Amino acid sequence: MGTRRISVTVDGVRYDDDVEPRTLLVHYLRERLGKTGTVIGCDTSNCGSCTVHLDGRSVKSCSVLAVQVDGGEVVTIEGLAGPDGELHPVQRAFHENHALQCGFCTPGMIMQAIDLLSDHPDPTEAEAREGIEGNLCRCTGYQNIVRAIQAAAQAGAGAAASVPAQPATAGGAA
Ligand code: FES
Ligand code: FES
Numbered sequence: 001m002g003t004r005r006i007s008v009t010v011d012g013v014r015y016d017d018d019v020e021p022r023t024l025l026v027h028y029l030r031e032r033l034g035k036t037g038t039v040i041g042c043d044t045s046n047c048g049s050c051t052v053h054l055d056g057r058s059v060k061s062c063s064v065l066a067v068q069v070d071g072g073e074v075v076t077i078e079g080l081a082g083p084d085g086e087l088h089p090v091q092r093a094f095h096e097n098h099a100l101q102c103g104f105c106t107p108g109m110i111m112q113a114i115d116l117l118s119d120h121p122d123p124t125e126a127e128a129r130e131g132i133e134g135n136l137c138r139c140t141g142y143q144n145i146v147r148a149i150q151a152a153a154q155a156g157a158g159a160a161a162s163v164p165a166q167p168a169t170a171g172g173a174a
Contacts, residue, residue: 006070010035011079019066026050026061029076037077037107041136048135051108052076058115060108060134077107080114090114093152094145101139109135113149114157121158123149 003018010033019028029035029052038061041049050061053075061074080088087095090113100106109132116123116131123131128149129142137145152158 004067004070006067008066008069008071009073011074011076021065021067023066024062025052025054025059025064025066025069025074028066029061029074035076035078039104039107041104041108046136047105047108048112048132049105049108051111051135053111053115056118058112075111077111080110088114089155089157090117090149090152093148093155093157097144097148097151099140099144099148105135105137105139109137109145113145113152117149117153117158120153122153125150 003020005016005018007014007016009015010029015033017028017032019032026038026040029038030040038052039049040062041047043062045060045063048060051058052061053059054064054069055072080091082088088110090110094100094106094110094113099109112132112135113128116128120127120131125146128146132142132145132149
């Protein structure tokens with residue numbers, strides 16, 4: 001099967017790569033770019049642990065083909081922190097509100113939480129729960145996750161952009 005060339009910006013860095021048409025975005029991110037912060041928790045597009053942002057909205061990267069992001073901008077959990085390692089407000093709120101236990105769901109949950117805060121800058125508990133209903137957590141019972149999302153909103157995270165703070169630099173995968 002032939003490959004197709006894609007150009008995509010991931011966490012502020014532009015990549016030009018040849019990919020097979022069947023390659024999933026999550027596999028491209030993890031295996032080609034080494035972005036293993038984006039994890040795979042199921043093979044049924046149910047768990048949401050693979051959630052990233054594509055052109056500013058959350059998507060389950062296991063349900064998107066790499067060729068579909070050609071020309072697009074992807075932000076992963078690894079692109080959220082500032083250049084000096086400063087946590088994104090939603091990352092900080094998850095940390096401060098004990099919104100994780102094993103942490104497996106956390107990258108996808110945080111990416112989804114940022115997306116929901118862009119729609120609901122000050123979400124009610126019901127809106128927060130609805131916003132993360134596509135993301136499964138086996139550990140926390142969701143209570144502290146909802147609390148963290150509301151705390152992040154109070155800290156102004158709803159206004160925070162999901163674009164990475166790092167300056168974009170030219171780059172490419174081998
Ligand atoms: Fe479970 Fe993508 S890995 S939804
Ligand atoms: Fe373990 Fe959510 S913290 S799955």
